[in-house]
Amino acid sequence: MMALLPYGGFCCDVADDPRDNPWKTLKTIQQNLEKCEELRPDHARWLGNAIERCHDDPNTFLRLLGIKKPKGKPSPFPLDSWLEYGQRICALEGDGETPEHAISIVLDELAKLYQVPPDRRTLQRWRDVYRSAEETGYL
Structure with a gap:
């Protein structure tokens, strides 16, 4: 059914x-x-x-x-980065890591993937967007 x-x-x-x-x-x-x-x-x-x-x-x-182009320059990161890396940060925090240490861990992981990794503020924003989506039931 x-x-x-x-x-x-x-x-x-x-x-x-x-x-x-x-x-x-x-x-x-x-x-x-x-x-x-x-x-x-x-x-x-x-x-x-x-x-x-x-x-x-x-x-x-x-x-x-998706009809009009976003403001600003295009991001060098995939559009769903907030989902993948925001979830990763939240999972690390759930495992007992402090918020700052969780961000540092993910930042180190991204430094291996990208020549220019995102900054801390971007990672914090991705984490916050992920949390918000989870809390409102969009995930």
Whole structure:
């Protein structure tokens, strides 16, 4: 039996990520709404998260949807770095490491992977974003 998810749909194939082609996803949502059909849960969550997180700023909204390029220079690190390394820092803290020592351990690990590793503030931000996502149930 498939699990019923919010927005009236069933689990969808995770290989079809709405962020991969935002215009196609918006067109699909528009067609569903026009036909008074239920939205796919992943599409509804993608659009709803962007609406919730944009704080009524249209530029931020378009960036969150992936339609508009992010501000500033591109990051040399993968977009999901906050997930991987934020989780690693939190796991080390859960194992009894102090927050500063956990960050130092991950910083040393990243220094072996990247010619120019992220700075401490970036690692702290990734940890905080990961914690926030975990606390709000996004993970």
